[in-house]
Amino acid sequence: MRKIRNRSAMVLLMTIAFFAGLIYHTVNIFIHAEEWVMKPQNQHLTAAGNLEYGGKIFDINNVILAQSIDGERVYNDDELVRKACLHVIGDDTNSNIFNSIQDIYRAELIGYDFTFGFGMPKNLRKGKDIRLTIDSKLQKAALTALGDRKGAVIFYNYKTGAVACMVSTPTYDPQNRPNDLETNDAYEGVYLNRALWGQYTPGSTFKLVTAAAGLENINDVEKKVIDCKGTDMIGDKAVTCEFSMGNVNMREAICYSCNIYFGHLAFELGKAKMTEQAEKMGFNSRIKFDGMESAKSIYDVSEASPNKFAWSGVGQYTTLETPINVAMISAAIANEGIPVTPYIVQSITDNEFEHSSSFGNAIMSHETAKKLYDYMDYAVENNYGKSRFSSKFDVCAKTGTAEVSEDGQDAHAWITGFCKDEEFPYAFAVVVEHGGSGYDNAIPVAAAVMSAAEEAINSGQTYR
Numbered sequence: 001m002r003k004i005r006n007r008s009a010m011v012l013l014m015t016i017a018f019f020a021g022l023i024y025h026t027v028n029i030f031i032h033a034e035e036w037v038m039k040p041q042n043q044h045l046t047a048a049g050n051l052e053y054g055g056k057i058f059d060i061n062n063v064i065l066a067q068s069i070d071g072e073r074v075y076n077d078d079e080l081v082r083k084a085c086l087h088v089i090g091d092d093t094n095s096n097i098f099n100s101i102q103d104i105y106r107a108e109l110i111g112y113d114f115t116f117g118f119g120m121p122k123n124l125r126k127g128k129d130i131r132l133t134i135d136s137k138l139q140k141a142a143l144t145a146l147g148d149r150k151g152a153v154i155f156y157n158y159k160t161g162a163v164a165c166m167v168s169t170p171t172y173d174p175q176n177r178p179n180d181l182e183t184n185d186a187y188e189g190v191y192l193n194r195a196l197w198g199q200y201t202p203g204s205t206f207k208l209v210t211a212a213a214g215l216e217n218i219n220d221v222e223k224k225v226i227d228c229k230g231t232d233m234i235g236d237k238a239v240t241c242e243f244s245m246g247n248v249n250m251r252e253a254i255c256y257s258c259n260i261y262f263g264h265l266a267f268e269l270g271k272a273k274m275t276e277q278a279e280k281m282g283f284n285s286r287i288k289f290d291g292m293e294s295a296k297s298i299y300d301v302s303e304a305s306p307n308k309f310a311w312s313g314v315g316q317y318t319t320l321e322t323p324i325n326v327a328m329i330s331a332a333i334a335n336e337g338i339p340v341t342p343y344i345v346q347s348i349t350d351n352e353f354e355h356s357s358s359f360g361n362a363i364m365s366h367e368t369a370k371k372l373y374d375y376m377d378y379a380v381e382n383n384y385g386k387s388r389f390s391s392k393f394d395v396c397a398k399t400g401t402a403e404v405s406e407d408g409q410d411a412h413a414w415i416t417g418f419c420k421d422e423e424f425p426y427a428f429a430v431v432v433e434h435g436g437s438g439y440d441n442a443i444p445v446a447a448a449v450m451s452a453a454e455e456a457i458n459s460g461q462t463y464r
């Protein structure tokens with residue numbers, strides 16, 4: 001790229017870019033008016049210009065993730081860190097990575113002050129620096145564990161909202177962009193941050209939603225027992241389990257993931273109550289934080305036959321969920337039913353801005369959250385195995401193996417849960433696309449991130 005050395009040419013270009021940006025954003029504000037009004041900070045309204053002289057982006061430990069040196073944008077020295085952080089940081093030569101920090105906070109990074117500069121950058125060559133909450137060590141661990149499989153990992157603090165890890169695959173190195181991004185199937189959907197924008201069949205992780213709906217609406221529902229024979233007619237077709245589980249109550253049904261139990265529970269609750277609880281827990285709306293937003297998780301049973309509706313109660317049918325939504329539900333369970341809003345920008349230099357926690361409305365009662373907390377604890381203790389996650393942290397979790405084809409061969413592997421520990425109070429979600437069983441294939445990915453956190457804590461790091 002040819003460098004622009006002439007200052008007045010640069011100012012002219014930035015002015016043109018400003019007006020182009022203004023037209024774009026005016027249209028954008030018109031379309032999203034309601035959402036924009038709700039945002040406490042609209043600093044990214046002015047995004048225009050490039051990052052050749054932009055500010056630095058740091059991780060939580062002040063590791064430099066991106067900076068500009070001699071008019072060029074350069075990223076972390078470690079290729080794995082660059083790849084692991086691509087979807088959070090973005091790629092300055094390719095704005096296709098929608099919703100990234102370099103996209104949302106471009107104005108701050110290039111030192112563009114909307115209020116005082118009015119179209120003119122106050123200081124052309126010095127932008128603000130941004131410190132993120134992500135930990136490059138956890139990013140790297142998550143990417144290494146996912147390997148060349150497609151999927152997403154998110155870990156965030158259920159007390160403060162700080163996101164320590166958000167990784168999406170496939171990915172690429174923004175320092176050495178591959179030429180075949182558009183043509184190679186291995187890069188399918190590479191521009192998408194799957195942690196926020198991936199919509200997946202949730203499978204059994206959705207049983208937490210059905211269980212919450214049951215606990216909120218039916219007295220003593222957790223004491224109810226059904227006899228699982230491995231297959232049962234609900235409506236005109238069967239709901240099936242992997243094996244006959246015998247007598248199961250809610251705790252056992254979560255632990256061994258009994259489809260028949262939750263198919264019946266959904267059926268007993270009915271469509272209105274199931275929909276109400278799913279929507280309370282984030283379905284059919286977006287999750288937004290720090291200028292980032294997610295796709296909608298979808299729960300729509302309006303056209304479902306009785307049998308399909310029963311299957312919706314076990315996270316099948318047309319139900320789709322984003323990884324951040326899955327993690328948010330675990331975060332609320334860990335925090336007495338109240339989800340903290342995630343955040344990823346810790347601070348912006350020269351701004352008073354320093355993040356503080358904010359909490360949304362309860363998505364379930366304290367009592368319901370406490371019961372689900374105990375059931376997820378029980379599932380790890382009695383089925384998944386505590387030691388498979390971490391030697392240090394005490395983990396509560398729910399796996400999922402989400403069927404996406406008739407033959408059951410292409411299932412998405414899921415795990416969600418949280419660490420009880422004060423030292424690492426994090427909720428998480430992992431999805432491995434077509435990764436097989438959650439038990440076999442998603443648990444090790446979550447465990448790899450925990451193990452990196454353990455190592456960091458042992459070396460003196462604290463996670464707030």
Ligand SMILES: [Zn+2]
Nearest residue numbers: 228241245258
């Ligand atoms: Zn069963």
